[in-house]
Amino acid sequence: xxxxxxxxxxxxxxxxxxxxxxxxxxxxxxxxxxxxxxxxxxxxxxxxxxxxxxxxxxxxxxxxxxxxxxxxxxxxxxxxxxxxxxxxxxxxxxxxxxxxxxxxxxxxxxxxxxxxxxxxxxxxxxxxxxxxxxxxxxxxxxxxxxxxxxxxxxxxxxxxxxxxxxxxxxxxxxxxxxxxxxxxxxxxxxxxxxxxxxxxxxxxxxxxxxxxxxxxxxxxxxxxxxxxxxxxxxxxxxxxxxxxxxxxxxxxxxxxxxxxxxxxxxxxxxxxxxxxxxxxxxxxxxxxxxxxxxxxxxxxxxxxxxxxxxxxxxxxxxxxxxxxxxxxxxxxxxxxxx
Amino acid sequence: xxxxxxxxxxxxxxxxxxxxxxxxxxxxxxxxxxxxxxxxxxxxxxxxxxxxxxxxxxxxxxxxxxxxxxxxxxxxxxxxxxxxxxxxxxxxxxxxxxxxxxxxxxxxxxxxxxxxxxxxxxxxxxxxxxxxxxxxxxxxxxxxxxxxxxxxxxxxxxxxxxxxxxxxxxxxxxxxxxxxxxxxxxxxxxxxxxxxxxxxxxxxxxxxxxxxxxxxxxxxxxxxxxxxxxxxxxxxxxxxxxxxxxxxxxxxxxxxxxxxxxxxxxxxxxxxxxxxxxxxxxxxxxxxxxx
Numbered sequence: 001x002x003x004x005x006x007x008x009x010x011x012x013x014x015x016x017x018x019x020x021x022x023x024x025x026x027x028x029x030x031x032x033x034x035x036x037x038x039x040x041x042x043x044x045x046x047x048x049x050x051x052x053x054x055x056x057x058x059x060x061x062x063x064x065x066x067x068x069x070x071x072x073x074x075x076x077x078x079x080x081x082x083x084x085x086x087x088x089x090x091x092x093x094x095x096x097x098x099x100x101x102x103x104x105x106x107x108x109x110x111x112x113x114x115x116x117x118x119x120x121x122x123x124x125x126x127x128x129x130x131x132x133x134x135x136x137x138x139x140x141x142x143x144x145x146x147x148x149x150x151x152x153x154x155x156x157x158x159x160x161x162x163x164x165x166x167x168x169x170x171x172x173x174x175x176x177x178x179x180x181x182x183x184x185x186x187x188x189x190x191x192x193x194x195x196x197x198x199x200x201x202x203x204x205x206x207x208x209x210x211x212x213x214x215x216x217x218x219x220x221x222x223x224x225x226x227x228x229x230x231x232x233x234x235x236x237x238x239x240x241x242x243x244x245x246x247x248x249x250x251x252x253x254x255x256x257x258x259x260x261x262x263x264x265x266x267x268x269x270x271x272x273x274x275x276x277x278x279x280x281x282x283x284x285x286x287x288x289x290x291x292x293x294x295x296x297x298x299x300x301x302x303x304x305x306x307x308x309x310x311x312x313x314x315x316x317x318x319x320x321x322x323x324x325x326x327x328x329x330x331x332x333x334x335x336x337x338x
Numbered sequence: 339x340x341x342x343x344x345x346x347x348x349x350x351x352x353x354x355x356x357x358x359x360x361x362x363x364x365x366x367x368x369x370x371x372x373x374x375x376x377x378x379x380x381x382x383x384x385x386x387x388x389x390x391x392x393x394x395x396x397x398x399x400x401x402x403x404x405x406x407x408x409x410x411x412x413x414x415x416x417x418x419x420x421x422x423x424x425x426x427x428x429x430x431x432x433x434x435x436x437x438x439x440x441x442x443x444x445x446x447x448x449x450x451x452x453x454x455x456x457x458x459x460x461x462x463x464x465x466x467x468x469x470x471x472x473x474x475x476x477x478x479x480x481x482x483x484x485x486x487x488x489x490x491x492x493x494x495x496x497x498x499x500x501x502x503x504x505x506x507x508x509x510x511x512x513x514x515x516x517x518x519x520x521x522x523x524x525x526x527x528x529x530x531x532x533x534x535x536x537x538x539x540x541x542x543x544x545x546x547x548x549x550x551x552x553x554x555x556x557x558x559x560x561x562x563x564x565x566x567x568x569x570x571x572x573x574x575x576x577x578x579x580x581x582x583x584x585x586x587x588x589x590x591x592x593x594x595x596x597x598x599x600x601x602x603x604x605x606x607x608x609x610x611x612x613x614x615x616x617x618x619x620x621x622x623x624x625x626x627x628x629x
Binding site for chain 1: 379428453
C-alpha cells in the first residue's frame, strides 16, 4: 500500500473514531480515549528505537515529561491564562518535540557507542537527572508542581478536552504513518541490521551510529510531542507523577505485547492494554492496573516472545501446510549454547 | 571556618558509611550484571523485599534484622536460582536476552513493587534494634550506629564474597563462566549450573542489603527505584564484575552525594550518581578497576 493511501485510510479511521466518541455524548470517553491515544504515540515512538533498532529505552517518561514541562515553561514565560489562544497547541507540541528531540540526540551521542544494556541503564539515569533538574527548577513549579488553567471552550469544536482528544488523535495518526514510512524505507532496513547484528552491519558499511542517532532523535521528539498537551489535560503537573515509571513500563509493555517488528504491534498492544487499564482503573484500582501490566508483560515475553503479531504469524504460516510449519519451528529451536 | 571544617569531615565520614551500604547493594549487581552479563534491573526490588522480610520478622518476633537476613538468605538464594532458570529457558537459550530479558526484569520489578504496595500500602515501615539511635562521637565526628553497623557488616559480606570468588572451586568457576564457557565445559562443569548458583548468590545478597536499608532509613515499596541507577552507576564506575572496584566506587559516590546534600541541599543528591554514571559511560566505560 502506498503511503498517501495509508494516510487517507488512517485519517478516515481517525474521523470514525472521533465521530464515534462524539456520538457517545459523554466527556469521559474523551478523557479515557486521550490517555489511550497518548500511549499509541508513546509506544510507537518507543518502538522506533526499541523495536526497530533493538535499543531499550527506559526513559520514556523523561522525554514525555520534557514535552510537558516545555509547555509549562512557555505558559509561565508568557504568563497568560489564555495561552492556547496566543500560542496554538500544535506549536506547543512542536516546541516539546524539538526539546525532547535534542535531548534524545544528546543522549544517543553520549551512550550509543556502548552495548545495548548500558544504553538502557543510561536512559534510566537520564530520567532521574532530568527529574532532579525539574524538581530544583522553581520557575516551572519545582517539587510543588504547577497549575495550568484549561480553557473552557474552543470555537468550532466545543469543550477543550474534545480539542485535546482531536489533537492527540492526529498526532497518533502522524506517528503511525512515520513509523510505517521508516519501516519500509532504507532507514528501516538499516535499523533492522542494527537490531540483528550491529557488528556485521558496521562491517558491511552501514553507518550505525548515524542511524541510531536518527532513531533516538525521532523517538524522543515524538514522545515530547505526546507530552506537550499533557499539562492541559491533567491541570496540575507534578514531577514525581510526570516522571512516573508507569509511562516507562507502559511504553515498553505495549509494543512487546503487540509485537515489535511492525507498526501494527504497538497499536494493537496499546489498544488492548490501554483499554484494559482504563477498565481496571475504574472498576478495581490504579495500583492493580499496574500490577496487571507487569504480569501481562512478563507472561508475554516468556510465552509469546514475538507478541500478538508473532502468534498470528505462526498461526497463518502453519495453516496451509502443517508439516512445513512444524519443520520451521524445529529448526528455529537452537539445540545448544555456544 | 572551623564550623564548616567540622561539617566537611562529618559529611565525608557519613559518605563513607553510606558508601559501605551502597557496596552491599551493588555486590549483587556486580555478580549478576558484571560477571554473568544478566541485566537484573529488578535487583533493587529484591532488596526492598528483603527489607520487608526483615520488617515482618522484627515486628512480629522482635528478632534483629541482620540476623533475620542471614537466616532468610538461603530462601532468597532459592528464589534467585528459580528466576535464573526461568530466564535461561525463556531468553538465554533462545538468544533473546537483550530486549526481552530486560523487559522481563522490568516486569518483575513492577510486580514486586506493586504487590508490596497492595499488601502493605505506601506507609513507611521501620525496624527496632538496639543500635538504632545511639551515636559514637570521636572528637567532632559523629558516627550513628545505624550507619556504622550496616557498613561494617556489608564490608564483611563483600570480603567473604571476594574470598569465595577467588579461593573456592565454585567461585573460580563463576569467574570463568564470564570469560570462556567452552573451556568450562571442557573441564566437565555445567556453565548453566554455575550461572544458576551465581545468580542465586546475587539475590541472596539482596536479603542482607534489604536489612541494611531498613536499618538506615524507613522503607516504602517505591524506595527501590532510587537505587536502580545508583547501583548500576557504582557497578559501572567500579569496573564490571570487580568487587574491590565496587567498594571504592560506592565510597566515592557516597562521599560525593553526602557532600552535595550537605552543601547544596538533599534535592540535588540523586543527580550526582547518575551524572557520574553518564560521565563514566561517556569517558571511561571500563570503570576504575575494569578488566
